[in-house]
Amino acid sequence: MNDALLELREINTFYGPVQVHFDLSLSVGAGQIVCLLGGNASGKSTTMKIILGLLKPRSGEVLLDGEPITGLPTPQIVRRGVGSVPESRRLFPAMTVRENLMMGAYTREDRAAVREDFDRVLELFPRLRERLGQQAGTLSGGEQQMVAMARALMGRPRLICMDEPTMGLSPLYVERVLELIQAINRQGVTVFMVEQNASLALQIAHYGYVLQTGRIALAGPAHELLRNPQIRDAYLGGQVVRGA
Amino acid sequence: MNSFLDHTINGLIIGNIYALVAVGLALIFGVSNLINFAHGSVYMVGAYIGWVCVAALGTPLPLTLATVMAGCAVLGVAIERLGLRPLQGAPRIAPLLATIGISFVLDQLVQLIFSPDPRSLPSQLPSWRLQVGSGSIGALDLFVAAAGIASAALLYAFLRFTRLGAAVRATAQDRDAALQMGVDVNRVNQVVFAIASALGGLSGVLVGMYYNNIFPAMGFQATLKGFVAQLVGGAGNVPGAIAGSLLLGLIESYGIAILGTSYRNLFAFIILMAVLAWRPNGLFSAGRKLPPEPLTGTFVAPSRPLSVPRWALAAAVGAALILPLVWRDSYVVQTLTNAWLYGMLALSLTLVAGTAGQMSLGHAGLLAIGGYASALLALDLGVPVPLAVLLAGLITAALGTLLVFPAFRLRGHYIAIATLAIGEIVNLVILNWEGLTRGPIGVAGIPPLELFGQPLVDAASVYWVALAVMVGLALLQWRLTQFHLGRTLRAIREDDVAARAFGISLNRYKGLAFAVSGFAAGLSGAITAHMYSYINHETFNTQISVLALTMVILGGLGNIVGAILGAVALIGLPELFRGLAEYRMLVYGLVLLLLVRFRPQGVMGTV
Amino acid sequence: MSLLEIVNVTRSFGGLTAVDGVSLTVAPGELVSVIGPNGAGKTTLFNLITGLDAPDAGEIRFEGRSIGGLPPERLAALGLARTFQHGRVFANLSVLDNVLLGAHTRLRAVRPQVPLVGPLVELALALVRPASVRAEEQRLRDEAREILTLFGERLLPRIDQPAYSLSYANRRRVEIARALALRPRLLLLDEPTAGMNPSETAEMLEIIRALKARGLTILLIEHKLELVMELSDRVVVMDDGRVIAEGAPELVRNDPAVIEAYLGHSTIGEAADAAPRELEAV
Secondary structure, eight states: OOOEEEEEEEEEEEETTEEEEEEEEEEEETTOEEEEEOOTTSSHHHHHHHHHTSSOOSEEEEEETTEEOTTOOHHHHHHTTEEEEOTTOOOOTTSBHHHHHHHHTTTOOOHHHHHHHHHHHHHHSGGGGGGTTSBGGGSOHHHHHHHHHHHHHTTOOSEEEEESTTTTOOHHHHHHHHHHHHHHHHTTOEEEEEESOHHHHHHHOSEEEEEETTEEEEEEEHHHHHHOHHHHHHTOTTOOOTTO | OOOHHHHHHHHHHHHHHHHHHHHHHHHHHHHHOOOOTTHHHHHHHHHHHHHIIIIIIOOOHHHHHHHHHHHHHHHHHHIIIIIIGGGTTSOTHHHHHHHHHHHHHHHHHHHHHHOSSOBOOOOOSOOOEEEETTEEEEHHHHHHHHHHHHHHHHHHHHHHHSHHHHHHHHHHHOHHHHHHTTOOHHHHHHHHHHHHHHHHHHHHHHHHHHHTOBOTTHHHHHHHHHHHHHHHHOTTOHHHHHHHHHHHHHHHHHHHHHHOGGGHHHHHHHHHHHHHHHOTTOTTOOOOOOOOOSSSOOOSOOOOOOOOOHHHHHHHHHHHHHHHHHOOOHHHHHHHHHHHHHHHHHHHHIIIIIISOOOOSOHHHHHHHHHHHHHHHHHHHOOOHHHHHHHHHHHHHHHHHHHHGGGTTOOTHHHHHHHHHHHHHHHHHHHHOHHHHOGGGOEEOOOOOEETTEEOOSHHHHHHHHHHHHHHHHHHHHHHHHSHHHHHHHHHHHOHHHHHHTTOOHHHHHHHHHHHHHHHHHHHHHHHHHHHSEEOTTTTOHHHHHHHHHHHHHHOTTOHHHHHHHHHHHHHHHHHSGGGGGGHHHHHHHHHHHHHHHOTTTTTOOO | OOSEEEEEEEEEETTEEEEEEEEEEEOTTOEEEEEOSTTSSHHHHHHHHTTSSOOSEEEEEETTEEOTTOOHHHHHHHTEEEOOTTOOOOTTSBHHHHHHHHTGGGOGGGOOOOTTHHHHHHHHHHHHOOHHHHHHHHHHHHHHHHHHGGGTTTTGGGTTSBGGGSOHHHHHHHHHHHHHHTOOSEEEEESTTTTOOHHHHHHHHHHHHHHHHTTOEEEEEOSOHHHHHHHOSEEEEEETTEEEEEEOHHHHHHOHHHIIIIITTOOTTSOTTSOOOOOOOO
């Protein structure tokens, strides 16, 4: 049941002379929500870039459903069923919400199925219906996050990669986003998310990894991690360590 | 016969042609944020392909046009693939400079193959004219209009209704996000370059036919006109580019009717400066946009400069001093003198483009001001030459700063265009203000350099004067940029928003940088004038500006020793390979391209 | 007597009113935080105070004099220093140079603000470098080192390294050091801990606390509520361009209007050892 849909094996990544990942290994079981946590210099955003092919590791492998995808160009990885919700949304600001959603289906040939998905996505994100003709750049941060997630769904992906989906959102929208992630997951989409706010991510995830300066420091089922005092000391968002 | 309606029609037709160029520039800018200086060269190549088809092969018109468009599309794709794609990770200035290098190379190649002389390009269309009100329209007018409208319509349909067109728009708005949607961004770039180049080539052959005249240097004007049109409409905005082009065409047409043809290009440049000064986001925007967050915006390639020990520098200067005594070949001495004069120009440019981060492409204009000022002071007012040279330096400092002042509020690539335009304006004014400058005849009989009343006529004396002035300027510049002033200028280069937040007035320091730079360039121009004894409006042309830029980059932006080294290298080395004299410009273009590709921080590193 | 007074300031962009009749004051020595959900208008307000933008209506007064619409350069000369949301350091310049640039407005050489004459005098001073100029430069360098000791061993060992080679957290520290070099009367911090992990955030908290203890007046925008509650004398809550609550941290935290607009019924701040649950559909 939990065959790994995505696997990273012994990834070593460099930015010039600076090493960012040290033998990084992790796996994402099919149908799960898995989160990757860590602070700013931990290398978690770089992990996303590796998976999506935006950056090549110096050594190591990335496997999607057992097939190596290391170093493939991003468009090819996307075609294999990987959707992306980038950090800070990255919608196409001068395109309408509808056009943005359709861009999510760019790599798909099955036009009829795309139309079906369009309707289904709008059922999941009903508030977008009234905004279809609006330019994406004029929406608020939270609404843009909705569009970004819907756009990724339009590709009918097996795996969605989300980079800090709750960053910069008001608590109200944070709630909505977390619920939507769960809803998407219930429909069978595997979710891999990178998050700085550990407590939020671990509340909805099945499994979690904690990255610390390029190495996995902790890993385990989410509810166990939540109770692990080591995380709480360093990472639980909102718990500032006093007298440090 | 020449009625208002005639001029209007003429203006609209010309505007149509400009639109074909401007739209291409807008597309490229939109998708890759690149100002493509090579676009005019593609336009020119289009005209020559057209000539080959018509004059050498005698092909019918539709086939000629198809060949031109296909050929230019291929050229555009090649430029993107070979010249620009390898620069994707480089600092933003790199592609800009690469397109300058490419345009140099293309222009020189065509000139070498076809000779620099103009040739005619007949249109093969019937020569009837239709009466329209008080004016008339010819077959060629209609044809050009039809070509323009058809192209615009097809482009619109492509962008709006096709999937690839949506991919183009998406890439223009957010390249990384488009990648993550599965868009093959490289392919989008190629498609855009192909379309833009095809349109540019079409424009070139149509212009050639319209004026029945083509020549290798015609591309440069087209690039500038295209930019003006694009800027007027808002950079990257395709409909805006069309509107801007039509406006430009009309203004030129009416302007020529009133003032005469030699002022033609002046209008474009003046509009350019006006737009840059008052509405840099285009006529149709309300734009009060905030500049983006940096560590993305740094122009300069991060590097640690090579440090040269003081004794080595002193030894080098010493060797340079005794050289004419040891090596009596006057050709070598003259070449090195030329190198010292370029060294002053390079110093001047590296201060502004390197230390202060303001990419100037119009420095030749400063040379011209210095040269003419000194020549006219000495000839017309009888000022003793040393004083004239000094005054010329000061005049250039003041006038140069004043001219660039409207461009101070600009950032990044726009400064390059603005300074290019200002350099051109200077040359055009010199050409047209006959009362002051003798116009196209030039200034002859300029008195030679003198010291303490004694004229210096032998090569060695002039060499020493040039060397002394250059070393003096280098020391001055070094002193000025050592402490707080250098720090402040570099802060402006690194992040002008943060600089302002800490009290640094941009106008004040940009003004200072250009003033000191103008002084150095003015001295160089002045000494040149007295050395040559004759100058005209072509003595200090745009090619010199590009050459100076190449020297500065070769040496390392902001690097004083590097600037001088760059000058010596690029002036001295071609002389070693005498047989290559004809290909010199080509070599410069290639050097620029190679540097930009493999070593943007130059030999000595940026400072 | 307030140091900073914002009176009924409004700023609109097209149809959107980003800041709508906002008033607030900051007294000397106070630390005031501005919080609010995304799009509340905090950044626009900041830009209005720091001269990057000009208000459409209303007044902004600093030490009694009107500063609305003044450009950032003038505000710096008046003693206003700021940091930027994602850290705008001078990337190719060393840490030392970055901090020294903060003191720009204090240099004697830049004093003559008279157009034309001023810059020429500055040029002459840069060329001649009389003893007074050299002494001042040395003084400022010593002062910069002193400022950097505030950050322990984070920055001093790297004082000659270019800023682009520093970690993100260090770059943000350099930003604060640079702002301190201006000897500000009012320090404006724009999300100083954005992108920092909890231990870096805790360090920054202590630094800001230390600055406050020195008597520095601080205006802060922050998303991390615990930080805000720890540090602030007063909290101003914005939503939709307006001030919806203002007062002591505990009062604001319990204000129903604030909870409604900003906190929703989220679980932020609740004990982390609550068992994970399916969040109820809203």
